[in-house]
Amino acid sequence: MRRQLLLALLLSTVSFTPLATAVSAGGMAVVRLDADPTGVLVDVPWKFGFMVRQHDISPNSDVTPRVNAQHRDTGEKLEATGHQVGPVGHFLAEVTFPLAGEWKWSITPEPYAATSFETLTVYASPVGASAAEADAAAPVSLDATLTARVHAGTCAALGEDVPSINDAAVTGSAIEREVGAASAVPITITTLTLDRPLAELIASDYAIDLFIDAASPSGSACGEIGGPIVNDDLVVGLRQREGSDDAGIALLRGDRERTEITVYHFSVAPPAASSDVEIRIVQAGEWAFSPDRVEIAAGTTVTWINDTDTSHTVTGRDLAFADSSPLGPGESFNQRFSEPGTYAYFCGPHPDMAGTIVVTGG
Numbered sequence: 082m083r084r085q086l087l088l089a090l091l092l093s094t095v096s097f098t099p100l101a102t103a104v105s106a107g108g109m110a111v112v113r114l115d116a117d118p119t120g121v122l123v124d125v126p127w128k129f130g131f132m133v134r135q136h137d138i139s140p141n142s143d144v145t146p147r148v149n150a151q152h153r154d155t156g157e158k159l160e161a162t163g164h165q166v167g168p169v170g171h172f173l174a175e176v177t178f179p180l181a182g183e184w185k186w187s188i189t190p191e192p193y194a195a196t197s198f199e200t201l202t203v204y205a206s207p208v209g210a211s212a213a214e215a216d217a218a219a220p221v222s223l224d225a226t227l228t229a230r231v232h233a234g235t236c237a238a239l240g241e242d243v244p245s246i247n248d249a250a251v252t253g254s255a256i257e258r259e260v261g262a263a264s265a266v267p268i269t270i271t272t273l274t275l276d277r278p279l280a281e282l283i284a285s286d287y288a289i290d291l292f293i294d295a296a297s298p299s300g301s302a303c304g305e306i307g308g309p310i311v312n313d314d315l316v317v318g319l320r321q322r323e324g325s326d327d328a329g330i331a332l333l334r335g336d337r338e339r340t341e342i343t344v345y346h347f348s349v350a351p352p353a354a355s356s357d358v359e360i361r362i363v364q365a366g367e368w369a370f371s372p373d374r375v376e377i378a379a380g381t382t383v384t385w386i387n388d389t390d391t392s393h394t395v396t397g398r399d400l401a402f403a404d405s406s407p408l409g410p411g412e413s414f415n416q417r418f419s420e421p422g423t424y425a426y427f428c429g430p431h432p433d434m435a436g437t438i439v440v441t442g443g
């Protein structure tokens with residue numbers, strides 16, 4: 082390994098906020114990665130290359146690129162420095178993430194301001210990384226409180242319920258991440274294990290009752306146990322009860338003693354009228370976000386579209402905001418805001434460009 086590639090990696094006390102770095106008068110530089118990061122693993126050194134261009138045009142080696150990253154849950158920070166390797170304006174850096182999860186990160190080509198990049202997912206194992214790369218995971222929402230119960234009898238006449246050994250909403254580490262369209266139908270998942278064989282559940286009348294609202298006396302959706310066997314699972318449909326918009330699919334897998342049930346719930350309500358919001362990045366004298374302040378209901382997706390002829394970023398001032406990478410001319414970035422609050426953001430290379438998203442209750 083060449084010595085110039087060996088970079089000190091420190092737990093940093095330097096503020097992550099790109100604004101904390103000095104911005105030299107009259108200049109700005111944009112950082113572009115050689116390739117989008119994929120499959121970054123915890124505790125495994127990650128080497129990557131990037132270009133620094135003055136005004137997003139002229140390669141510039143006369144900078145000191147500082148890599149800053151911060152874990153979105155723990156706030157843990159790390160810092161590294163890139164070294165010039167290859168053509169003018171090209172650098173290499175190496176970072177080792179000590180913790181899996183989501184890291185916000187940026188590169189500050191000192192003395193210029195920082196360029197942010199899309200939040201990086203660091204995986205605990207190659208299995209997680211390859212599964213996520215294959216985009217195999219379905220979008221999952223965990224907003225609803227979901228409970229499923231198996232009863233003797235039919236949906237119209239539920240009998241005694243079958244005690245479950247354990248049941249749990251599928252949360253956190255079981256779900257690798259959500260991928261794809263932000264407008265994907267949200268799915269909630271719960272699992273339960275019954276202390277009796279699947280053959281017994283098939284042999285007489287049983288039904289799965291699904292509760293979204295724990296206060297309702299009977300569930301929101303229900304299905305009698307029966308249906309096709311697919312890949313060793315019995316697939317059971319759960320139909321919405323009268324007045325409910327909830328439906329689901331249950332997969333039952335059993336052996337001689339136990340049956341494991343995974344219930345996938347979704348709403349069959351028609352989508353609410355789109356309230357999605359666009360913010361244009363414009364040149365009106367100065368570059369600006371237009372409008373620079375929007376007020377939206379929780380659950381709204383905001384799309385930023387770059388109408389200028391240079392690159393900009395959409396970079397949050399705190400960990401609640403998921404940053405963009407540099408957006409070239411005509412490129413866009415979107416983010417869904419599900420939590421009420423005030424989200425301040427700016428453009429990394431041009432910190433005078435700033436905006437605010439105010440999210441109200443849904």
Ligand SMILES: [Cu+2]
Pocket residue numbers: 368392393394428429430431434
């Ligand atoms: Cu900008």
